[in-house]
Amino acid sequence: MTSFSPSRVLKTLFAATATAGLMFAAGGAYAQNTPGVLRVSAIPDEAPTELQRKFKPLGDYLAKATGLKVEFTPVTDYAASVEGLVNRKIDMVWFGGFTFVQANERSKGQVTPLVQRVEDEKFRSVFITTNPAITKLEDLKGKTLSFGSESSTSGHLMPRSFLLGAKINPDTDLKRIAFSGAHDATVAAVAGGKVDAGALNISVWDKLVEAKKVDPKTVRVFYTTPGYFDYNWTVRSDMNPALKKKILDAFLALDASTPEGKEILELQRATRFIPTKVSNYSAIEAAARNAGLLK
Missing domain, CATH: 3.40.190.10 (Periplasmic binding protein-like II)
Known part of the structure; x- marks a missing residue:
């Protein structure tokens, strides 16, 4: 990380x-x-x-x-x-x-x-967390966050863009940023408590939920981006x-x-x-x- x-x-x-x-x-x-x-x-x-x-x-x-x-x-x-x-x-x-x-x-x-x-x-990204205190993007200030790959559109670039749009600078407003390398690894990092929240591709999230590889009651979506x-x-x-x-x-x-x-x-x-x-x-x-x- x-x-x-x-x-x-x-x-x-x-x-x-x-x-x-x-x-x-x-x-x-x-x-x-x-x-x-x-x-x-x-x-x-x-x-x-x-x-x-x-x-x-x-x-x-x-x-x-x-x-x-x-x-x-x-x-x-x-x-x-x-x-x-x-x-x-x-x-x-x-x-x-x-x-x-x-x-x-x-x-x-x-x-x-x-x-x-x-x-x-109209693809979308989701922000996920296990922390009940995090309910909106602004709640990420002072917290730790995992993106996916640095070159990922849905796991880094667009989530970063929407954070900046919400007047949250990930480089200065968050405690720490990590890069998991892949969407499923981001979910694992959040579920395992390595970070407070994560951003990933909505398609992979839906697939993991459908396959019961993640419990959406424990690891939950708190923000879904507009489409791109x-x-x-x-x-x-x-x-x-x-x-x-x-x-x-x-x-x-x-x-x-x-x-x-x-x-x-x-x-x-x-x-x-x-x-x-x-x-x-x-x-x-x-x-x-x-x-x-x-x-």
Whole structure:
């Protein structure tokens, strides 16, 4: 658990990006371009085993739709997912809104957000606590708080933005800030009494409650943010247009009325997928610049 400052976050992000770049340059975590293979990854906002479990039916579906072998490779941090796509070691990535903005900036606009869930048009974050004295954001003053990853949209950037909007500066008004690294880890930190409160993605929160992995009477939501654009599937802009269309059409064709579509959509926590575009993430980019996370 570490304390926060915008300059430290920038140094951490740049150091992680540089490390990831060296790893890819050395031919590290990813296989080199292989004909007939669609290489896919995702930001590590949940445990690697959970990401693999969620992706397998979707990967099988995309393999049938494209005629390619689909390989999913988890990454260790958010920066590695950005560098993997930018350096052409990955073809498609499940990004959060902020990591898409980072990838778009890092590549000078050479990545394309393809689809998002309907739910991502008005995504939300929740603040949770076990402390009965905390009932609103203002009650966090003088308390300890855990975000998720420093690069997380729903686990850091947007919760930070809404705190600032409530005239709470996390760097000066809170006793201590920690970064858990993932949404489920934030819940564990709050439930275990390591921090007074935490902020995370509402989708993961709902999933943990439904799976009875957290008792909402003990760990409770005390604030839910307004909606904002968040997650998307992004591809490299230089991807073959015919392949890009096959992937897009496959996502748009997913239908909960079919057994296959129902399984995939439930695992992705989606009603359906819809096209998305760069301009949808302008508010997230503005929030990141305002927070000093993008220059």
